[in-house]
Amino acid sequence: SQTIHQWPATLVQPVGSPLSLECTVEGTSNPNLYWYRQAAGRGLQLLFYSVGIGQISSEVPQNLSASRPQDRQFILSSKKLLLSDSGFYLCAWSLSPNQPQHFGDGTRLSIL
Amino acid sequence: QKEVEQNSGPLSVPEGAIASLNCTYSDRVSQSFFWYRQYSGKSPELIMSIYSNGDKEDGRFTAQLNKASQYVSLLIRDSQPSDSATYLCAVNWGGSNYKLTFGKGTLLTVNP
Numbered sequence: 404s405q406t407i408h409q410w411p412a413t414l415v416q417p418v419g420s421p422l423s424l425e426c427t428v429e430g431t432s433n434p435n436l437y438w439y440r441q442a443a444g445r446g447l448q449l450l451f452y453s454v455g456i457g458q459i460s461s462e463v464p465q466n467l468s469a470s471r472p473q474d475r476q477f478i479l480s481s482k483k484l485l486l487s488d489s490g491f492y493l494c495a496w497s498l499s500p501n502q503p504q505h506f507g508d509g510t511r512l513s514i515l
Numbered sequence: 516q517k518e519v520e521q522n523s524g525p526l527s528v529p530e531g532a533i534a535s536l537n538c539t540y541s542d543r544v545s546q547s548f549f550w551y552r553q554y555s556g557k558s559p560e561l562i563m564s565i566y567s568n569g570d571k572e573d574g575r576f577t578a579q580l581n582k583a584s585q586y587v588s589l590l591i592r593d594s595q596p597s598d599s600a601t602y603l604c605a606v607n608w609g610g611s612n613y614k615l616t617f618g619k620g621t622l623l624t625v626n627p
Contacts, residue, residue, distance in 0.1 A: 435613055446619040447559070447603070454613060462614075493558055500613045501547040501566070504605075506558040 405430035409494045409507030417515050422467075422481040424510050426494030429475065434496040436477040437504060438469055441491040453477060489514045517542045519606050521618035529626050534591040536621050538604030541585070546609035548580055548587045553601045553620065563589060594625040 409426045416422060428434050438450040449462045451469035459469050466485060470478045477494060491511050495504040518541045528534045536550075547566055551559035565571045565578040565587065577590040587606075591598055601620040608616065 437614075447617045449614060452613055460613075497613075500611065501607050501609070503547075503549045503561045503564050504615055505561060509558045511556075 405434075405496070405505070407494060407496055407505060407507040409510060411510055412508065413511045413513075415513045415515060416484050418486055419483050422479070422484055422488070422512070424479040424492055424494075424512075426477045426479075426507055427475055428496045431496070431498065432474060434475065434498060435500070435504075436471060437495040437497075438477065438479050439493040439495065441493065443490070447493070451479070484514050486514050488512065517606075517608055517616055519604055519616050519618040521602075521604050521621050523619060524622040525624050526621055527624045527626060528594050530594060530596060532594050532625075534594045534598065534623055534625070536589040536591075536602050536604075536623065537586060538588065538618055539586045540604075540606045540616075542606075542608050543582065543585060544609055545582075545585075545606050547607035548578070549605040549607075549615070550576075550578060550587075550589045551603040551605060551617075552598075553603060555600070559603055591623075594623075596625050596627050599623060599625050 406429045437452045439447045452460050453471045467481050493509045494507040497504045520539045550563040552562050553559045563578040565580045571578045575592045579588045601622050603620045604618040605615040
């Protein structure tokens, strides 16, 4: 069966520091991968998605970037964090566009 | 802009009652519909997928889809306090669209 791993679970970072969040999927090949952010009390905001190695689609222009260096690895990065980057970051995978997405446990990011 | 609408709630029901959660969407040609449950501080968990008109039952959960009226609903029978969570409706618009559009969720509280 497929599993998704996301780490770290919580992260506290100062404003202006860099960020790297990693997500890996096991048990499948060539999954579609997604990064979402959920601000406190808000809905899910799609940040990036990828349908293959090196293929990244950006949904929201901001100071975040994503990369997919390997088939089952998805990385969310920032060079300089802003206060507004605080939130709950979720990675998800799916087998095809009309199949459900399955979420990792998420990373709660606090910016000080 | 394609949208998914949910009543934000909170919806409060007594233990043992039927909870009814509703979702409307804006594009008639949408193909895939999903219900997720999100406990406070946790990531969304898939509970139901539905693709064709009618009812789909899974244990205490029933999803109902009416494409002509553009709504999808989730019924929870014999509601338990452990069902207290935010329920998210998600829609895939079909074609080559790799994304899900999520509603903002309905907060359900089941009172013992």
